[in-house]
Amino acid sequence: MGKIKNKHIYLLGFMGSGKSTLGRKLANTLKMPFLDTDVLVEVKVGMSVTTIFEKLGEQRFRELEFEVLAELARDHENSKVVALGGGTPVLEKAWPLLQSSGTTIYLQRTAEQLYDHVRHSDHRPVLKRAERKDLLQHVQNLLLERSPFYSRADHTFVCGDEWGIDETIEHLLRLVEENHENN
Ligand code: S3P
Numbered sequence: 001m002g003k004i005k006n007k008h009i010y011l012l013g014f015m016g017s018g019k020s021t022l023g024r025k026l027a028n029t030l031k032m033p034f035l036d037t038d039v040l041v042e043v044k045v046g047m048s049v050t051t052i053f054e055k056l057g058e059q060r061f062r063e064l065e066f067e068v069l070a071e072l073a074r075d076h077e078n079s080k081v082v083a084l085g086g087g088t089p090v091l092e093k094a095w096p097l098l099q100s101s102g103t104t105i106y107l108q109r110t111a112e113q114l115y116d117h118v119r120h121s122d123h124r125p126v127l128k129r130a131e132r133k134d135l136l137q138h139v140q141n142l143l144l145e146r147s148p149f150y151s152r153a154d155h156t157f158v159c160g161d162e163w164g165i166d167e168t169i170e171h172l173l174r175l176v177e178e179n180h181e182n183n
Contacts, residue, residue, distance in 0.1 A: 007076050008102030009180055012084045013150055014143055015124050016117030017107040018159065018168070019083035025169050026176065027081035036083040040068040053125035066091055073101035087126070089149040103180050105172075106153035111140040113161060155179060 009026070011019040020036050027034035038049055041064045045052055052061045065085050072082060082102070088094050098104050109117075115136045118127055130138035150156075157175055159168060 007180070008072065008079055009081045009176060010084055010098055010102045010104045010153075011082065011107055012089050012104055012153055013086065013107035014109070014114050014139075014146065015086040015127065016114045016121070017086075017109050018117075019086075019107060021165070022107065022168060022172060023081050023083040025165065026172055029169065029173060030081065030176070033078070033080045034083075035072065035080050037065055037068050037072070037088060038083075038085050040072075041065055041085075044068060048123070050123055050125055058125075062087065062091060066094060069094055069097055073097040076101035086146075089152070090146055095152065103155070103176075104153035105175065106150045106156045107159055108150070108156050109159050110161075111136065111143050113159070114143065115139045 009030075009032070011023045011026075013019055023036070024034050041052065041061070042048055044067075045056075045064060047055065049061065052064070065088055069084070069088060072080070079102075089098075118124060118139070119132075119135055121127065126142070127135065127138065155175060157172060160171075163171070
């Protein structure tokens with residue numbers, strides 16, 4: 001695919017795939033602003049994601065994450081690196097917005113890698129639905145269910161198990177430089 005000018009770089013993938021950590025580093029290196037849609041939702045409502053799930057319900061959270069994405073997509077002349085929530089790509093109506101306003105990169109990891117990253121996490125309501133002993137199975141099932149959506153991304157970036165953060169960023173940077181033109 002040709003280079004894309006003046007568009008956002010959207011990082012998508014399962015919880016624990018490193019969208020926020022890698023996104024922030026990538027943005028720093030590219031001297032672009034960084035935004036995390038979970039944080040935008042939290043700021044908009046003045047509650048944490050966990051509290052939104054508890055008090056307003058998942059359905060309302062999904063509406064809110066779509067709203068912040070729609071606002072971001074409209075502003076694509078000011079390119080940003082954007083970390084999406086793990087469930088955003090499952091929203092069918094998110095795709096026309098993602099495709100028209102940016103380049104999408106799927107940060108792909110195995111269920112085992114993801115489990116390792118999220119098993120001590122206590123701020124992800126979707127994962128609290130499983131008992132600790134069933135968490136790996138829950139991650140495997142949800143990943144299987146969501147993979148067809150994640151795979152719609154323009155690029156799939158397979159995160160090497162053995163890479164440290166600097167090496168991961170180097171590889172990611174190469175992918176972005178080959179495919180995304182920022183000025
Ligand atoms: C969710 C992922 C979370 C957050 C919410 C729901 C999901 O974001 O949006 O807890 O359904 O996968 P992260 O992927 O940044 O953890």
